[in-house]
Amino acid sequence: MKIAELINKDLITLSLKSTNKKDVIRELAEYLKIADKINDFDAYVKAIEEREAQGSTGVGYGVAIPHAKTESVKTPALVFGKTDTPINYESSDNDDADLFFMIAAPKGGENLHLQTLAKLSRKLIHEEFRDALRDAKTKEDILTILNKIDGKEES
Amino acid sequence: MKIVATTSCPTGIAHTYMAAENLEKAAKKLGVEIKVETQGSIGTENALTKKDIKNADAVIVAADARVEMARFDGKPLKEVSVSKAIKNAETYIQEAIDGSFENYKAK
Numbered sequence: 001m002k003i004a005e006l007i008n009k010d011l012i013t014l015s016l017k018s019t020n021k022k023d024v025i026r027e028l029a030e031y032l033k034i035a036d037k038i039n040d041f042d043a044y045v046k047a048i049e050e051r052e053a054q055g056s057t058g059v060g061y062g063v064a065i066p067h068a069k070t071e072s073v074k075t076p077a078l079v080f081g082k083t084d085t086p087i088n089y090e091s092s093d094n095d096d097a098d099l100f101f102m103i104a105a106p107k108g109g110e111n112l113h114l115q116t117l118a119k120l121s122r123k124l125i126h127e128e129f130r131d132a133l134r135d136a137k138t139k140e141d142i143l144t145i146l147n148k149i150d151g152k153e154e155s
Numbered sequence: 156m157k158i159v160a161t162t163s164c165p166t167g168i169a170h171t172y173m174a175a176e177n178l179e180k181a182a183k184k185l186g187v188e189i190k191v192e193t194q195g196s197i198g199t200e201n202a203l204t205k206k207d208i209k210n211a212d213a214v215i216v217a218a219d220a221r222v223e224m225a226r227f228d229g230k231p232l233k234e235v236s237v238s239k240a241i242k243n244a245e246t247y248i249q250e251a252i253d254g255s256f257e258n259y260k261a262k
Contacts, residue, residue, distance in 0.1 A: 118172040
């Protein structure tokens with residue numbers, strides 16, 4: 001599955017408004033609702049928060065990847081959001097997060113999206129990739145950066 | 156110097172792979188060979204064989220979900236959380252190089 005099948009301009013925001021963890025989860029999930037990727041907003045948010053309760057998905061490096069694999073997801077999707085004012089996401093390294101990838105994965109069924117998400121996760125370890133996302137000025141820029149994930153294996 | 160590692164996390168869609176990538180990146184930087192098995196929701200990829208484990212000088216287990224440990228009996232081993240591996244992979248690889256892991260005794 002290509003990354004473009006998971007994310008598009010309607011699932012990207014370059015200026016998140018939230019200032020705390022609770023709000024940013026809802027703000028990101030709102031994009032999934034508008035794009036009709038989830039059928040139950042509250043259930044999806046609850047699944048995200050349950051995963052956070054097992055350990056923050058703020059993984060350090062200013063990155064947070066709230067994710068849930070749940071029945072409330074209709075089609076697999078990815079939301080990207082960033083902010084100039086980093087948010088306290090209770091991250092493992094106590095650093096605030098400014099780059100967010102919210103992952104919506106349906107329960108059961110096709111697993112093709114998981115390979116793509118695995119590749120994205122691997123990319124996030126690399127500073128050049130994170131810097132490119134931070135420097136991006138438009139939604140198009142974000143998509144161009146993300147599209148590079150397809151088919152390219154990191155050595 | 157050869158290291159083998161295994162990574163896993165509760166949902167198995169993100170942390171597992173970030174930890175694997177960071178271990179590989181750190182090993183490359185420090186000039187040691189590494190093979191990282193990922194146990195995610197895709198299933199197990201790059202699975203460690205008996206031979207891999209036998210030939211390894213050190214083992215790193217970065218897992219928040221259960222992984223099979225008996226196969227590492229007698230190997231110098233370090234167990235860390237997956238989020239620690241995402242952050243501190245280089246420290247653990249260096250410790251492996253320095254020989255500071257304790258031998259694992261299967262329960």
